[in-house]
Amino acid sequence: MRLFPTLSILFLPALVGAGLVNGPMLAHLDMREAKVWVQADAPSIVRVHYSEVGSNGADYQTVPVETDNRAGHTAVLTLDRVEPGTRYRYSVELNGDRVGQAGTFSTLENYYERTPPPDFRFAVGGAHYAIEAGFEPPYRTLGGGYDIFSTIAEHEPAFMLWVGNTAHLRPGDWATQSGYLKRFTTARAVSQLGPLLRSIPHYAVWGETDYGAPGGGRLSSTRQIAESSFTAFWPRPTKVAELDGVATQFRYADVDFFLLDVRTYRNATPDSTSRVEILGAKQIEWLRQALIESTATFKIVAAGAPILNPADSRRNLSYAEREHSELLQMMRNEQITGLFFLSGGKRYGELTKLVHANSYNLYDLTLGPLTAEPSESSDELNFFRAPRSSTYERHFALIECTGNEAERALTIRVLDSEGGELWNRRIPVSELQIAD
Numbered sequence: 001m002r003l004f005p006t007l008s009i010l011f012l013p014a015l016v017g018a019g020l021v022n023g024p025m026l027a028h029l030d031m032r033e034a035k036v037w038v039q040a041d042a043p044s045i046v047r048v049h050y051s052e053v054g055s056n057g058a059d060y061q062t063v064p065v066e067t068d069n070r071a072g073h074t075a076v077l078t079l080d081r082v083e084p085g086t087r088y089r090y091s092v093e094l095n096g097d098r099v100g101q102a103g104t105f106s107t108l109e110n111y112y113e114r115t116p117p118p119d120f121r122f123a124v125g126g127a128h129y130a131i132e133a134g135f136e137p138p139y140r141t142l143g144g145g146y147d148i149f150s151t152i153a154e155h156e157p158a159f160m161l162w163v164g165n166t167a168h169l170r171p172g173d174w175a176t177q178s179g180y181l182k183r184f185t186t187a188r189a190v191s192q193l194g195p196l197l198r199s200i201p202h203y204a205v206w207g208e209t210d211y212g213a214p215g216g217g218r219l220s221s222t223r224q225i226a227e228s229s230f231t232a233f234w235p236r237p238t239k240v241a242e243l244d245g246v247a248t249q250f251r252y253a254d255v256d257f258f259l260l261d262v263r264t265y266r267n268a269t270p271d272s273t274s275r276v277e278i279l280g281a282k283q284i285e286w287l288r289q290a291l292i293e294s295t296a297t298f299k300i301v302a303a304g305a306p307i308l309n310p311a312d313s314r315r316n317l318s319y320a321e322r323e324h325s326e327l328l329q330m331m332r333n334e335q336i337t338g339l340f341f342l343s344g345g346k347r348y349g350e351l352t353k354l355v356h357a358n359s360y361n362l363y364d365l366t367l368g369p370l371t372a373e374p375s376e377s378s379d380e381l382n383f384f385r386a387p388r389s390s391t392y393e394r395h396f397a398l399i400e401c402t403g404n405e406a407e408r409a410l411t412i413r414v415l416d417s418e419g420g421e422l423w424n425r426r427i428p429v430s431e432l433q434i435a436d
Helices: 009-015 147-156 177-188 191-199 223-233 281-293 321-333
Strands: 021-027 034-040 045-052 076-081 087-094 099-108 119-125 160-163 202-205 248-254 255-259 297-303 340-341 350-354 362-366 395-402 411-418 419-427
Touching: 021 087, 021 099, 021 191, 021 202, 034 045, 034 087, 034 255, 045 076, 076 202, 099 191, 147 191, 147 395, 160 297, 160 340, 177 223, 191 362, 202 255
Parallel strands: 119 160, 160 202, 255 297, 297 340, 340 362
Antiparallel strands: 021 034, 034 076, 045 087, 087 099, 119 395, 248 255, 350 362, 395 411, 411 419
């Protein structure tokens, strides 16, 4: 896509009849800026109108953007006239006409050095599989339970974090850019998902089935296609300078989120001159620097593969044994406090608790499928699995950050598709501190 500040009359015939396929989706929300994602079905000129709710003030408009087929006719619009602690109404204009349903959002209060950090909750989801006629295997149903998105919306989280396998590419998809884009379009088009996309910001890391063929990594022939397709549907709040791939970070209240890339640097089949890598040295160094610089109460690190699970599986970060040990040692050496991990990449959910004798205990909440097919049992032995945390049905998590500045805590609630609580756990910030 490209900025398109003026529209010549010569272009109008090509734009007649274009419509909205997916969106709008809130792609990022900060105190003084918001981003809105949309997808059209043909080359289009898109912009967003927005205004303060309950005010007779100005109707602001974003800079128009022209879509094209290289990015599946997606566009990201920047709303740069918003201010903290304010509620806005927004709508999409496509080729001069308002389309789709209007949405609303509220910017975060500017609490810095003014008030205690606000309490909030966010949703976390695992694998999403959209059924598509003509591509499904016989006698199996690989996706379903799409009302889970309505259940999530009812809980009114501040935002949602997707921890990988958001599209579930199949062999018929991963050979071409068109295949990637069509599959992401299908995954985004589930009707129950629409209201959730409009109402809260969404952030994502990618997993194996967002990348392409099983085991794909840095030398995959479709790596460039995979990245451009993923970022077309999951725009990042910021691009990390000097780092390849889709890693990014953002902040909400007093929590920093670091989203890792487990595919771009992956080398799971090394030769005699190399070693197994999943995150890569450059990404780990970026994470080290970012964690050191963070002043957040909690530092939440998310990845599309389990971070602490010790089982010998290519789908776990621990498969890169030396790299994994160096990562954990780095966090201990730098005395990073407030660490908590979120991950996907499994067909079941669990909480991993890694006990440290000379530091505080680490937790990794792994989310199983949102709408993909769950497994009936664990396929590996995780010695660090917390009792009664195994989840073998479709589910999501709500994580609340609450309390005054000295007593902040994370409360984890894992819920089924109908909103029934499967288990919960409260982790005060005092448990994530290095003892004096």
